[in-house]
Amino acid sequence: MIHARGLVKRFGDFTAVAGIDLDVAPGEAFGFLGPNGAGKSSTMRMISCVSMPSAGELRILGMDPVRQGPAIRARLGVCPQLDNLDPDLTVRENLTTYARYFGLSRAQARERAEELLDFAQLREKAGSRVEPLSGGMKRRLTIARAMVNDPDLVLLDEPTTGLDPQARHLLWERLFRLKQRGVTLVLTTHYMDEAEQLCDRLVVMDGGRIVAEGSPRSLIERYSSAEVVELRFGDRVLREVVPELEGVADRVDVLPDRILVYAKDGDGALSEVHRRGLAPSSVLVRRSSLEDVFLHLTGRTLVD
Amino acid sequence: MVTLAVARRVSAGRVGAVVGRNVGALRSGASYWLVLVSGFFEPLLYLLSIGVGVGALVGSVPAGDGRVVSYAVFVAPAMLAASAMNGALAETTFNFFFKMRYAKTFEAILATPVRPVEVALGELCWAMVRSSVYTALFLVVMVVLRLADPWWAVAAFPATMLVGLAFGAVGMAASTLLRGWQDFDLISAAQFSLFLFSGTFSPVGDYPLVLRVLVEALPLYHAVELVRGLTLGAPGWAALGHAAYLVAMVVAGLWFAARRIERVLCA
Numbered sequence: 001m002i003h004a005r006g007l008v009k010r011f012g013d014f015t016a017v018a019g020i021d022l023d024v025a026p027g028e029a030f031g032f033l034g035p036n037g038a039g040k041s042s043t044m045r046m047i048s049c050v051s052m053p054s055a056g057e058l059r060i061l062g063m064d065p066v067r068q069g070p071a072i073r074a075r076l077g078v079c080p081q082l083d084n085l086d087p088d089l090t091v092r093e094n095l096t097t098y099a100r101y102f103g104l105s106r107a108q109a110r111e112r113a114e115e116l117l118d119f120a121q122l123r124e125k126a127g128s129r130v131e132p133l134s135g136g137m138k139r140r141l142t143i144a145r146a147m148v149n150d151p152d153l154v155l156l157d158e159p160t161t162g163l164d165p166q167a168r169h170l171l172w173e174r175l176f177r178l179k180q181r182g183v184t185l186v187l188t189t190h191y192m193d194e195a196e197q198l199c200d201r202l203v204v205m206d207g208g209r210i211v212a213e214g215s216p217r218s219l220i221e222r223y224s225s226a227e228v229v230e231l232r233f234g235d236r237v238l239r240e241v242v243p244e245l246e247g248v249a250d251r252v253d254v255l256p257d258r259i260l261v262y263a264k265d266g267d268g269a270l271s272e273v274h275r276r277g278l279a280p281s282s283v284l285v286r287r288s289s290l291e292d293v294f295l296h297l298t299g300r301t302l303v304d
Numbered sequence: 305m306v307t308l309a310v311a312r313r314v315s316a317g318r319v320g321a322v323v324g325r326n327v328g329a330l331r332s333g334a335s336y337w338l339v340l341v342s343g344f345f346e347p348l349l350y351l352l353s354i355g356v357g358v359g360a361l362v363g364s365v366p367a368g369d370g371r372v373v374s375y376a377v378f379v380a381p382a383m384l385a386a387s388a389m390n391g392a393l394a395e396t397t398f399n400f401f402f403k404m405r406y407a408k409t410f411e412a413i414l415a416t417p418v419r420p421v422e423v424a425l426g427e428l429c430w431a432m433v434r435s436s437v438y439t440a441l442f443l444v445v446m447v448v449l450r451l452a453d454p455w456w457a458v459a460a461f462p463a464t465m466l467v468g469l470a471f472g473a474v475g476m477a478a479s480t481l482l483r484g485w486q487d488f489d490l491i492s493a494a495q496f497s498l499f500l501f502s503g504t505f506s507p508v509g510d511y512p513l514v515l516r517v518l519v520e521a522l523p524l525y526h527a528v529e530l531v532r533g534l535t536l537g538a539p540g541w542a543a544l545g546h547a548a549y550l551v552a553m554v555v556a557g558l559w560f561a562a563r564r565i566e567r568v569l570c571a
Binding site: 011050070071073074076078080082084087089093096097098101102103 | 315320322329407408412413414570
């Protein structure tokens with residue numbers, strides 16, 4: 001579905017995407033993970049054939065985005081990061097109008113809109129304007145709109161950012177249904193749980209490059225330990241505790257309020273901690289998550 | 305050659321879909337109707353106050369073709385051309401800018417097979433529809449007030465469509481360059497200056513040479529002259545020159561606007 005080699009996007013002197021290789025197979029759910037400014041959205045815009053690559057090779061659905069943009073876009077569904085629904089139109093008209101851009105007849109557009117109103121659970125709101133809808137409703141409408149041409153490939157840029165937990169879960173369930181129907185999904189996110197829920201395979205991007213690639217499970221195995229022990233020490237200065245933890249685990253990470261101990265066997269590491277006479281004020285042994293991988297690979301410094 | 309290459313790649317269906325979006329917005333928004341109505345009354349009030357009111361003091365003026373006509377007959381076609389300009393500009397400046405920069409309407413459209421030039425064409429067609437609604441009503445008023453012969457009024461209608469296209473295209477091109485709402489003051493100032501000084505209220509033949517050359521370079525001058533020739537029932541060969549000027553505005557404005565939409569939204 002997507003094939004990229006040495007893909008680059010430059011804006012003037014700034015390089016947003018610094019040469020990435022990608023292959024996405026039909027039916028796959030593929031994720032781009034990374035902090036803000038990692039180059040995820042620029043990559044998505046190139047894949048959606050809106051923005052042209054500055055260098056490298058890109059093939060979408062076997063076609064060339066530079067020469068066959070409209071033909072490719074006819075088979076894509078795009079859900080942008082910020083909702084760009086039409087404020088002058090009703091919910092239903094947003095769907096029918098969008099269908100017309102893809103060349104559907106008026107009758108087809110109406111029929112398709114009715115199906116999608118059910119898919120997005122927006123039937124009661126069909127005659128309403130867009131503006132009074134909740135964030136979750138707008139998001140569902142944007143995704144429904146992206147489905148209007150029955151696309152082979154759906155691109156979702158941070159589909160659940162800013163939504164409450166109920167809205168996110170409903171959205172995930174809808175996206176999962178699409179996946180079951182064999183639609184290829186490509187999404188960007190910085191929510192680890194979202195990536196773990198939805199993606200078969202993902203890449204972690206940082207500074208315009210791909211820094212890791214694999215399934216969520218394999219990334220955790222490769223870049224983190226099986227388990228993580230979180231230790232808190234009340235008022236003690238955490239840096240002073242670190243030397244005493246020497247040899248307890250593969251890796252130790254100091255956060256402002258706690259120490260993360262990465263170990264294959266969390267309970268084993270914890271008993272070693274106690275054996276050394278350390279008395280943490282609170283303890284949590286948990287499975288390693290994609291978040292640990294993410295923070296390990298892209299660092300803890302805030303990027304804006 | 306270039307126009308041919310563009311024409312071959314433009315899809316009438318996709319342009320139609322962009323126009324259809326605006327029809328939909330019109331149907332579901334009461335506020336839009338209000339704007340439409342106010343845009344029609346402005347030139348009409350000028351016609352009544354200055355054309356008829358001041359005209360009673362002025363009496364007659366030379367029409368430019370040797371004839372002498374009443375002042376209202378002289379001013380009416382200028383107001384007609386101005387209403388075509390205003391209608392088209394209202395659409396391709398305020399509304400266009402909002403759709404391009406704030407509502408992200410074009411961003412959404414460009415994610416579909418629709419191309420930037422098709423967005424520009426669709427928006428321009430719609431602007432022409434709006435301006436034609438104004439001019440059609442205005443022509444009816446002119447015929448009712450006996451300021452134009454009915455058949456010449458019919459003949460003038462396509463000319464006002466061309467005027468709408470020309471100002472719509474140039475306005476759209478300008479809108480793509482605006483940085484924010486404050487820049488609309490520039491457009492309003494330009495629009496009002498054109499309205500006052502394009503041979504609208506006084507015959508250009510009376511001007512000193514320098515001023516005359518200056519005025520004859522202005523776009524609304526050509527629109528006024530083209531339309532006036534028709535409503536007075538005496539179009540001359542110069543009409544072809546005026547029409548050519550307006551066609552050049554359409555082509556240049558469209559080309560520039562399409563390029564800018566691509567630059568800004570497809571970076």
